Amino acid sequence: MANRLKDDLVTAGQYGREPQRTVSSYSQLDPDKGVTRPTGTEANKKIRDFCVKSMVAAGLTVKIDRIGNIYGRKEGSKVSDGIVMCGSHLDSVVNGGQFDGALGVFSSIEAVRRLTEEHFENERPIEVVVFTGEEGSAFGFSLLGSAVLAGKIETDDALMQKNINGQKLKDALEAIGYLGDFEKQLNTVDCFIETHVEQGPVLYNENISIGVVENIVGYAWVTVTITGESNHAGTTPMKMRKDALVAAAEIVTAVNRNANDFADTQGSGLVGTIGKLVVFPNGINIVPGKVELCIDIRDGFEKNLLMMRKKICTFMKELESRCGVIVDIQMSPINTPAHLSPDVVQAIEGSTKQFGLSLKRMNSGAGHDAQNMATKVKTGMIFVPSVKGISHAPLEWTTWDDIENGVAVLTQTIKTLSKLDRN
Numbered sequence: 001m002a003n004r005l006k007d008d009l010v011t012a013g014q015y016g017r018e019p020q021r022t023v024s025s026y027s028q029l030d031p032d033k034g035v036t037r038p039t040g041t042e043a044n045k046k047i048r049d050f051c052v053k054s055m056v057a058a059g060l061t062v063k064i065d066r067i068g069n070i071y072g073r074k075e076g077s078k079v080s081d082g083i084v085m086c087g088s089h090l091d092s093v094v095n096g097g098q099f100d101g102a103l104g105v106f107s108s109i110e111a112v113r114r115l116t117e118e119h120f121e122n123e124r125p126i127e128v129v130v131f132t133g134e135e136g137s138a139f140g141f142s143l144l145g146s147a148v149l150a151g152k153i154e155t156d157d158a159l160m161q162k163n164i165n166g167q168k169l170k171d172a173l174e175a176i177g178y179l180g181d182f183e184k185q186l187n188t189v190d191c192f193i194e195t196h197v198e199q200g201p202v203l204y205n206e207n208i209s210i211g212v213v214e215n216i217v218g219y220a221w222v223t224v225t226i227t228g229e230s231n232h233a234g235t236t237p238m239k240m241r242k243d244a245l246v247a248a249a250e251i252v253t254a255v256n257r258n259a260n261d262f263a264d265t266q267g268s269g270l271v272g273t274i275g276k277l278v279v280f281p282n283g284i285n286i287v288p289g290k291v292e293l294c295i296d297i298r299d300g301f302e303k304n305l306l307m308m309r310k311k312i313c314t315f316m317k318e319l320e321s322r323c324g325v326i327v328d329i330q331m332s333p334i335n336t337p338a339h340l341s342p343d344v345v346q347a348i349e350g351s352t353k354q355f356g357l358s359l360k361r362m363n364s365g366a367g368h369d370a371q372n373m374a375t376k377v378k379t380g381m382i383f384v385p386s387v388k389g390i391s392h393a394p395l396e397w398t399t400w401d402d403i404e405n406g407v408a409v410l411t412q413t414i415k416t417l418s419k420l421d422r423n
C-alpha cells in the first residue's frame, strides 16, 4: 500500500525534469537538474493531468474553478457542507525539488484511497485541492490560487496577471485545459490541512518525524539608502571620510547580532537577513558614497517583528552622526504571520501520538497556501523532514519512511476532523 504513494510521487516527479526521467532515490538525483513546472507550462499540464487521472481512479469527483484550482471530492455520509479540505500545489520554482507541493497533493489522494479501502464513513465531505500558482515563479504573484479563494485578490484581476512572455494567466490556463467555470466558496469548508516538506533543517537535524505547524511566519522588509560622500581612496584621510559602506557594514552586523540575541532571550524563532546590498560607485579606489540595502526580518508573531524593526531603525539613525552619513529608511507594510487553528493542530498532534511518532510544534519559515486559507477556515500543516534541510533546489529530498509517516498522520487527522461530533 505504501508503494502506491511512492509510485505516484515518482511518476509525478518526472514532469518538468530535463531530460524527462524518474527519480526514486536520493542517489539518483542530479545536483544540476531538478524539476521546472511553473503554472501554464507543458510540464505543469502533464502533472495536472496525471493528478486528475489519479483523483478519478481514487473515486473522486473532479471540478476546476475559474483560477484553475482543482478539487477532487469524496461525498460525506451525513452532510454536504463543512468540507474537510486537504492538499497543496503542483507548480514548482525553476529547478526545484520533486516533493515541494506534490507531496501534499498525492498524500491527500492516498489518504482518500485508504479511507475508501477501510470502508471509513466520513460524515463531512472530503476534498483534495490543488492550488494554482503557489510559487509565483510564472505570474509574479505567489500563493495565487489560495489568495483568490480567500478573497485577497479578485479572480478577474488574478486572471489578468502576465508571465514573462506577456501571456495572461487566463490564456495560459485555457491553453493547458485548466480554466474552469465556477467560483469556490470557502464558507462550504470546515477546515484545511496541508502536508508539506519542511524546507528547513530542524526536523532532519533533530531526528524528528513530524512537525506540527503552529504559525507561518510573517515578515518585515526595510529598504535603506545610506548616503555619504564619494571621494579619492588615496587622498581622503580616514578622519575626513563619509564612507557609506562602513555604515552599511555596521547595519549588517547589528541585524545579525540582534536577531541572535532575540532568539536567545525571547525564545523566538526570529531571523534577520541582509541579502541585498548595492554599493555606489563600486570602484576599487573610491570611498563608497552610497549604499542601498534591504533588511528581511521574519517571525511567527507580529509584535516581535515590530520590536526588532524598531530596534534596528533606532540603531541606523544613530549611525548618522557617528559615521557622517544620511540614512533614509523605507518600511514596507508588515506581511502578517498566520496563526493556525489550535483545533486542527491538536488533531494532528493526536494522530502523530497515536502512531508513536516523535513530533515538534514549530513555525513555518516559508510561505504556504495554508496562510491564506487560515484567514478564512481552521487550518493546520503537517511537516515531514527535508534531507539536510535542502529545498527549492534539485537535491531536495524526503525519505520514503518519512513520507509514509506523513500520510499516516494525515489520514488519521482527516478521520478525526471528518466526524461531526468530534468536540
Ligand SMILES: [Zn+2]
Binding pocket: 089, 100, 101, 134, 196
Ligand atoms: Zn510548496
